[in-house]
Amino acid sequence: MIRLTFLGTSGSAPSKGRGLPSFAVWYDGGVYLFDCGEGTQRQMLKFGVNASSLRAIFITHVHGDHTIGIAGLLRTLALNRRTAPLEIFVPTGSEKAIAALASFDGAHMGYEIVIRGVHRGIVFDGGAFAVEAFGLEHSVPAYGYAFVEKDRVHFIKEKAARLGIKGTMFRELSAKGSIRIGRGTVRLGDVTTTEKGVRIVYASDTRPAQTTMKIAKGADLLIHEATYANELARLAEERMHSTASEAAAVARKAGVKMLVLTHISTRYKTGRVLQAEARKVFKNTEVAKDGLTITL
Ligand SMILES: [Zn+2]
Ligand SMILES: [Zn+2]
Numbered sequence: 001m002i003r004l005t006f007l008g009t010s011g012s013a014p015s016k017g018r019g020l021p022s023f024a025v026w027y028d029g030g031v032y033l034f035d036c037g038e039g040t041q042r043q044m045l046k047f048g049v050n051a052s053s054l055r056a057i058f059i060t061h062v063h064g065d066h067t068i069g070i071a072g073l074l075r076t077l078a079l080n081r082r083t084a085p086l087e088i089f090v091p092t093g094s095e096k097a098i099a100a101l102a103s104f105d106g107a108h109m110g111y112e113i114v115i116r117g118v119h120r121g122i123v124f125d126g127g128a129f130a131v132e133a134f135g136l137e138h139s140v141p142a143y144g145y146a147f148v149e150k151d152r153v154h155f156i157k158e159k160a161a162r163l164g165i166k167g168t169m170f171r172e173l174s175a176k177g178s179i180r181i182g183r184g185t186v187r188l189g190d191v192t193t194t195e196k197g198v199r200i201v202y203a204s205d206t207r208p209a210q211t212t213m214k215i216a217k218g219a220d221l222l223i224h225e226a227t228y229a230n231e232l233a234r235l236a237e238e239r240m241h242s243t244a245s246e247a248a249a250v251a252r253k254a255g256v257k258m259l260v261l262t263h264i265s266t267r268y269k270t271g272r273v274l275q276a277e278a279r280k281v282f283k284n285t286e287v288a289k290d291g292l293t294i295t296l
Pocket of ligand 2: 061063138205
């Protein structure tokens, strides 16, 4: 099971009701943070996301609203006597800026902080899942991330038994994809069912992009920025952001199951306008709120 909690859903500046961008994915006892805006560590406390379970942080781009929270979070982890190394993934070229957040005051961390520059492609292999980076279209180099759970193969016991599969043959069949028994060949697909893994795609900050549509094809959840409503479509273009209906068009073209909008401009007190505009284009749309939790 995957549990995802939005920690901050505002863009550029916080509002009374929204913190700066971040969400946490819980998977198999580990917590993975995507972006880390100012105040993320307090939001984690508020919404019950355990910092000591933090395994890695994935940063979309260097803009302060997505990164400044790293400074405080790293120091609290040190106070809590973390010893495990922590990996932080950032667009290649932004490593120094992120390293400065860890080192500017000479704080003693007591654990290793590993900053890795990403290009597109798989950047993290967590065993049962992988995180893949893809290029976004923003005013500075920016990458979105896809959290991709691997497909799970289950043996159909009765069928396997009928075809004579037993003992170590299961492992051999899994590894090789087929096995010879007597005069016949049994293929993995003959005796298994495949449970499709969950796919979550995060695109922020960005214009609507082909790269997002491609990687989000058939995804269970697309989290897309929607800084503005239609009335400010020009501004969205100038500042390299998206409107709610542009984000919805990406969701529709990609054929995702659900769209959640985030990175909401402080000018919108509620998400109602954005939600209404987006739903005209893609029905299954929600506007994120801080604390919104989705299980998949
Ligand atoms: Zn932003
Ligand atoms: Zn930005």
